[in-house]
């Protein structure tokens with residue numbers, strides 16, 4: 299069985315009110331990391347899951363309408379922190395990266411696409427069409443800044459191909475086998491943004507044991523849940539955001555359905571390591587293996 303090496307990384311952070319990101323949170327500004335991940339597949343090589351922020355985002359935020367995005371979501375980016383700089387520190391040239399799996403098209407996830415001229419962009423076929431024609435304020439209102447996409451974005455896009463999900467992915471009925479070898483499945487979690495994608499990746503040897511893997515308890519699996527929740531805890535407990543924050547969602551009902559689906563899947567795979575984009579990755583095994591009270595919001 300093929301395992302994928304996965305390295306969670308962070309490129310910048312955004313500021314937001316804790317009370318908006320989680321019910322019961324304090325009305326206090328907090329910094330949230332803009333996470334992405336580097337995947338290393340033994341045959342397909344390196345791939346990114348999203349990119350975090352880049353200098354391009356900071357430039358876009360100095361101009362209309364990006365300046366509005368910056369007002370709502372102030373961004374900090376330290377020197378050396380972009381995806382390209384971090385890959386360079388690992389000895390990789392920008393042109394070496396052949397694949398970016400794009401969870402959705404918000405600026406903090408596609409901020410560095412222009413930095414990888416040789417990459418193809420793998421995404422849900424429903425992620426781009428609803429945003430494609432948005433410009434100016436209507437785009438910025440959706441956290442979509444078209445200028446972050448390379449000029450040849452459309453020709454470099456490759457749609458994930460969804461087919462009936464293999465056993466162990468319930469309640470997801472379809473999934474895309476990203477590397478065509480059962481090591482990495484993309485599942486559809488739309489709502490926060492159109493066509494949002496989460497990845498379920500076989501990262502640990504335990505995924506190859508009878509107890510592990512898709513049909514086991516989640517041992518050896520990593521869930522990259524993108525923006526399905528602001529925190530790992532919120533996802534494990536199916537906690538919604540503050541009602542005010544729902545205005546930012548593409549589709550409120552879809553968002554709740556997708557979050558619930560991930561929550562349900564996690565309950566049957568409790569030993570999965572969970573990574574959401576704006577929280578620290580789980581280390582070790584989660585305490586949340588114990589049954590949690592359900593919050594239905």
Ligand SMILES: [Zn+2]
Pocket residue numbers: 402404490491525
């Ligand atoms: Zn987002």
